[in-house]
Amino acid sequence: AAGVIQSPRHLIKEKRETATLKCYPIPRHDTVYWYQQGPGQDPQFLISFYEKMQSDKGSIPDRFSAQQFSDYHSELNMSSLELGDSALYFCASSLARHTEAFFGQGTRLTVV
Amino acid sequence: QKEVEQDPGPLSVPEGAIVSLNCTYSNSAFQYFMWYRQYSRKGPELLMYTYSSGNKEDGRFTAQVDKSSKYISLFIRDSQPSDSATYLCAMSLPTSGTYKYIFGTGTRLKVLA
Numbered sequence: 001a002a003g004v005i006q007s008p009r010h011l012i013k014e015k016r017e018t019a020t021l022k023c024y025p026i027p028r029h030d031t032v033y034w035y036q037q038g039p040g041q042d043p044q045f046l047i048s049f050y051e052k053m054q055s056d057k058g059s060i061p062d063r064f065s066a067q068q069f070s071d072y073h074s075e076l077n078m079s080s081l082e083l084g085d086s087a088l089y090f091c092a093s094s095l096a097r098h099t100e101a102f103f104g105q106g107t108r109l110t111v112v
Numbered sequence: 113q114k115e116v117e118q119d120p121g122p123l124s125v126p127e128g129a130i131v132s133l134n135c136t137y138s139n140s141a142f143q144y145f146m147w148y149r150q151y152s153r154k155g156p157e158l159l160m161y162t163y164s165s166g167n168k169e170d171g172r173f174t175a176q177v178d179k180s181s182k183y184i185s186l187f188i189r190d191s192q193p194s195d196s197a198t199y200l201c202a203m204s205l206p207t208s209g210t211y212k213y214i215f216g217t218g219t220r221l222k223v224l225a
Contacts (some may be wrong), residue, residue: 004155006155031210031211033213041217042118042200042215042216042217042218043156043200043215045212045213045214048210048212050210055207055210056207056210056212058212088153090155090156092213094210094211096210096211100146100158100161101146101158101204101211101213102158103148103155103156103157103158104155105154105155106153106154106155108153
């Protein structure tokens with residue numbers, strides 16, 4: 001079965017650079033979530049989209065923005081990167097009417 | 113105080129043991145309760161999800177929810193070395209037509225051969 005696809009899997013950026021992470025949800029899923037997971041920490045909710053509209057917002061810095069496109073894929077844009085932004089970034093998708101969220105394999109971002 | 117509390121472990125058990133993993137929560141608005149398994153450097157994999165109080169069984173896994181005590185558990189029977197991973201509990205709240213998921217910190221489990 002198709003799963004959530006994230007790209008790239010690994011990304012190395014320098015401080016103050018910009019990064020774009022992409023997420024392709026499971027086909028027919030209309031809801032996308034973004035999470036940030038630091039080393040040894042639980043996933044922290046950043047932002048979610050339902051039917052291409054922002055649904056909820058968590059602890060997402062103002063330097064980050066995200067959107068969901070007409071084909072339901074989502075992109076997380078991160079600007080003015082800081083060392084503390086180094087983390088695993090997960091995307092999850094679900095059907096709004098259903099509660100189960102399925103995660104991608106994540107993008108490991110390293111800021112140097 | 114975090115909305116979802118989970119003992120981070122690590123928890124080490126011998127192969128074949130029954131493992132009990134637990135989470136407590138404070139928000140009675142949580143509707144759905146999930147357990148994810150996460151191997152190192154991988155994405156969380158959904159194991160079980162439940163809605164009502166009671167037990168739900170799937171193979172070697174049993175999820176238990178006690179809404180009156182705000183307590184959930186995951187039991188793993190006949191544990192295997194391949195079960196060694198971090199287990200995250202997650203709970204969902206309805207929000208803006210969809211759900212918001214809150215995670216516990218995860219419990220690191222090591223099953224010794």
